[in-house]
Amino acid sequence: MNILVVGCGHVGTALIQKLEGAGHDISVVDKHPENLRRLSDNPNYAFGGTALLGDGTDPEVLRRAGVESCDAFVVTGVEDADNLMSAQLAQKIFGKTTVLCRVSDANLAKIYRERYNIETICPTELTACALYSALRGEE
């Protein structure tokens, strides 16, 4: 699959390494050059995709990163508003059907999932669940 990833922080980088390991073609966009540099931080891994410096909420940047031909669009940044705007562009402007979006605020994640039909992933909820089940496992 061709996958376009917006955001190359800790989460984005870890996700990209997993996806490349599974044989997918990755294109990544981030507005901070120091984030893109993360891709070459790991001595046991060489990034083989395309990295583009630019704003993930700018349709022109997304176009240059290949949004029109990608099979999946994944937003991993830390700012909820930026992430939700990127995801909506992919879905409403570029007509993408597989759009995943990281949203830290649980309530925002729920509302955009229900009202705007965006598949939101909430790290806050996931962490809480993981901690909870780990504790239950201890009992």
Added chain:
Amino acid sequence: MKVCIAGGGKVGFYLAKSLLAHRHTVTLIEPIEAQCRYLSNALDIPVVLGNSIHQHTLEAAGCRECAAFVAVTGSDEDNLIACQMAKHLGVKKTVARASNPQNRELLHTLGVDIVVCGTDNLGHILEREIETESIRQLLPLAGGTASLNEILLPDNFKFAGKPLAQIDVPREAILVSLTRGAQFIIPRGDTTLHAGDKVICLTREDSLHELMVRWELAL
């Protein structure tokens, strides 16, 4: 009318001030504590400390009872999400400021009722300053994206004496009427235009510029 403003910078502050002067009820949302204190002292209105994309902040600012919600933070993304959340809480009319001109259309497509672009409007004002020789805006429409204008045709008018049907007019411009001396004319395809005619013209902002170019008016 009850209005909630997200973003207590200069734009938010002066907007609140002018709404209060027109006897509207205003609440503000601002994420920086010191700025909140300054705003509530200066304006004597409720100021909520928080991020305007979060539901509890919007609710604390009384968003559910507001007739209008205006997002004027420096981030177009925050303004979009804040407006969408306000819509979700039942606000009828949402207005967002777009710093990036290309976001004007985008934010509107994504559900914001009115998008105001400062950079863009400033550009139009400057353009208008240059074009005032032969053109006068009578009425701005659709949040400044269209307007009704009066154009005075110059002595060297390119299409003087030609019937309207043969004159190049952009698709999104309509010639409403013309005055020639004391004579009032509703223009049709066979109406001829002459130097000195005053043409009332309804256009989109970009097609007004296009018309000026095609008619070689004062550029």
